[in-house]
Amino acid sequence: MISKKEIQHLADLSRLKLTEKEIKKYQKQLSDILDYVGQLKKINTKDVLPCTGGTNLKNIFRNDEASLADKEMIKRLLKTAPKVENNLIKVKGIFNK
Amino acid sequence: MILNNLTILEAHQGLKKKEFSSEDLVRSCLDEIKKQDKKINAFITVLEKEAIERAKTIDKQIASNGLNNFLTGIPLAIKDNILIQDVRATAGSKILSEYCSPYDATVIKKLKDAGAIFVGKTNLDEFAMGSSTENSFFGPTKNPRDLERVPGGSSGGSAAAVTAKMCLGALGSDTGGSIRQPASFCGVVGLKPTYGKVSRFGLMAMASSLDQIGPIGNSVDDVAVLLDAIEGKDNFDSTSVETPKIENLKLKIENLRIGIPKEYFIKGLDSQIKKNIDHLIKKLKDEGAEIKEVSLPHTKEALACYYIIMPAEVSANLSRYDGIRYGYSIQEGKNLLDVYLNSRTQGFGDESKRRIILGTYILSKGYYEAYYLKAQKVRTLIKNDFQEAFKKVDCLLTPTTPTTAFKIGEKIDDPLNMYLSDIYTVPVNLAGLPALSMPVGKIDKLPFGLQIIGNYFEENKILEIAKTIEKLISK
Numbered sequence: 001m002i003s004k005k006e007i008q009h010l011a012d013l014s015r016l017k018l019t020e021k022e023i024k025k026y027q028k029q030l031s032d033i034l035d036y037v038g039q040l041k042k043i044n045t046k047d048v049l050p051c052t053g054g055t056n057l058k059n060i061f062r063n064d065e066a067s068l069a070d071k072e073m074i075k076r077l078l079k080t081a082p083k084v085e086n087n088l089i090k091v092k093g094i095f096n097k
Numbered sequence: 098m099i100l101n102n103l104t105i106l107e108a109h110q111g112l113k114k115k116e117f118s119s120e121d122l123v124r125s126c127l128d129e130i131k132k133q134d135k136k137i138n139a140f141i142t143v144l145e146k147e148a149i150e151r152a153k154t155i156d157k158q159i160a161s162n163g164l165n166n167f168l169t170g171i172p173l174a175i176k177d178n179i180l181i182q183d184v185r186a187t188a189g190s191k192i193l194s195e196y197c198s199p200y201d202a203t204v205i206k207k208l209k210d211a212g213a214i215f216v217g218k219t220n221l222d223e224f225a226m227g228s229s230t231e232n233s234f235f236g237p238t239k240n241p242r243d244l245e246r247v248p249g250g251s252s253g254g255s256a257a258a259v260t261a262k263m264c265l266g267a268l269g270s271d272t273g274g275s276i277r278q279p280a281s282f283c284g285v286v287g288l289k290p291t292y293g294k295v296s297r298f299g300l301m302a303m304a305s306s307l308d309q310i311g312p313i314g315n316s317v318d319d320v321a322v323l324l325d326a327i328e329g330k331d332n333f334d335s336t337s338v339e340t341p342k343i344e345n346l347k348l349k350i351e352n353l354r355i356g357i358p359k360e361y362f363i364k365g366l367d368s369q370i371k372k373n374i375d376h377l378i379k380k381l382k383d384e385g386a387e388i389k390e391v392s393l394p395h396t397k398e399a400l401a402c403y404y405i406i407m408p409a410e411v412s413a414n415l416s417r418y419d420g421i422r423y424g425y426s427i428q429e430g431k432n433l434l435d436v437y438l439n440s441r442t443q444g445f446g447d448e449s450k451r452r453i454i455l456g457t458y459i460l461s462k463g464y465y466e467a468y469y470l471k472a473q474k475v476r477t478l479i480k481n482d483f484q485e486a487f488k489k490v491d492c493l494l495t496p497t498t499p500t501t502a503f504k505i506g507e508k509i510d511d512p513l514n515m516y517l518s519d520i521y522t523v524p525v526n527l528a529g530l531p532a533l534s535m536p537v538g539k540i541d542k543l544p545f546g547l548q549i550i551g552n553y554f555e556e557n558k559i560l561e562i563a564k565t566i567e568k569l570i571s572k
Contacts, residue, residue, distance in 0.1 A: 016454070018450075036401060055338075092435070
């Protein structure tokens with residue numbers, strides 16, 4: 001069974017706060033799911049290449065250019081942000097004052 | 098004539114002959130929504146004013162330019178994880194409950210160009226994660242065939258809206274069965290196209306190596322028309338490719354080689370569904386089709402493989418919802434970390450949190466190889482199984498779901514049991530293949546679907562076979 005401490009660590013990494021009740025619930029549910037998916041261990045995958053995506057396409061390139069031509073679009077995108085100042089998205093400080 | 102009961106093709110004929118206008122058609126769907134949606138809850142947003150206004154414009158266009166597209170003036174519903182410019186797009190989540198889309202998804206742009214009209218945005222499990230549409234911030238959708246049961250999920254709102262004739266067709270998205278399973282539970286037709294057939298630009302990413310947008314309709318022809326309108330290569334989705342157009346292949350049933358994967362007809366499959374599908378297979382044989390038993394040896398492990406790959410991708414994709422650029426944002430607190438923590442904790446529902454944490458575990462140091470890399474290798478084996486089978490047959494026939502629709506609340510506290518309802522649909526997404534679900538019978542008034550799986554980019558063939566079966570069962 002996955003430990004409480006592990007669930008708490010995963011929550012920290014995921015930027016989620018969990019209640020004591022949620023930690024207990026996820027402990028049980030995640031352990032059940034991990035037991036179930038653990039059945040893959042039995043399958044022989046020697047010399048099998050991993051399938052890394054849904055497509056066989058490779059390396060679709062485009063020029064690394066930011067398009068600032070569509071001013072209307074920039075305005076619309078900024079409108080969805082909670083805080084904007086001088087056409088920039090404003091965020092809180094990373095360090096405590 | 099009850100206009101909202103028409104198929105897309107019938108409505109097109111009616112518009113062409115000027116028997117009614119697009120506005121009449123749109124109003125009949127909106128009336129049906131008013132009449133029924135309080136109890137069904139298929140829609141998160143109804144676009145009443147916008148739809149009527151647009152219908153008036155389209156009617157004028159039809160009057161001056163005539164009709165040259167099957168979808169011109171046709172009322173459709175769109176799953177609420179697909180973006181329509183200036184319309185709210187919630188993904189069934191509190192974290193996007195006030196989010197208004199700044200642009201159109203490519204499929205929406207294409208449907209607008211074709212002259213289609215959107216009557217509303219449909220309910221779904223939060224971020225398309227679920228098999229019952231119970232995991233929505235906006236409450237569960239009910240199955241129109243039996244209001245005590247789930248419509249399936251995650252495109253449950255779209256399937257229910259089509260079933261209850263609140264629109265003539267709809268778009269859904271399918272990551273592990275989210276179009277086909279609700280189509281099966283509601284008794285409508287749903288198609289998951291080949292990975293790369295339809296652009297996903299403007300579809301909220303859930304598990305990027307599995308997601309596809311696809312149509313839901315009341316007939317196979319309607320689904321074909323919708324797919325034809327939305328498919329094609331798009332520079333905004335680099336996994337999309339140019340593929341053969343949708344057309345009538347004029348297949349002959351006596352030239353068909355149909356594969357029956359034996360691993361799909363085992364314990365856990367409802368005996369009545371099995372009996373019905375066996376009977377249908379016999380009918381196809383009597384009509385001259387060649388029936389072959391085939392083996393997909395890694396079927397049993399597909400669901401376990403899916404529940405490693407999918408949450409891993411989910412945990413990465415959902416990290417973008419952080420309260421900074423858009424969506425629900427809690428600005429109280431002392432620093433940036435507090436904004437992340439509070440916005441995400443209050444914004445995400447239970448299933449999203451469970452999958453984010455599971456995915457984070459799977460991708461963490463020490464577990465990556467045991468789980469994620471292992472699952473990617475098993476995914477190759479699953480893909481190989483299908484490729485071997487398609488050397489011998491044109492398509493595979495299976496049940497879409499092991500049972501008919503279950504009761505609301507029945508599986509919500511038992512996620513693993515809920516996940517098992519996708520056992521027949523998940524392998525198709527892992528392999529990236531196209532598959533269609535069509536209604537082929539009912540048990541105690543509850544419909545169930547037949548799944549037709551085709552080879553890569555052979556949607557044409559699947560649709561033709563589905564049409565043949567549609568005719569056969571209506572006989």
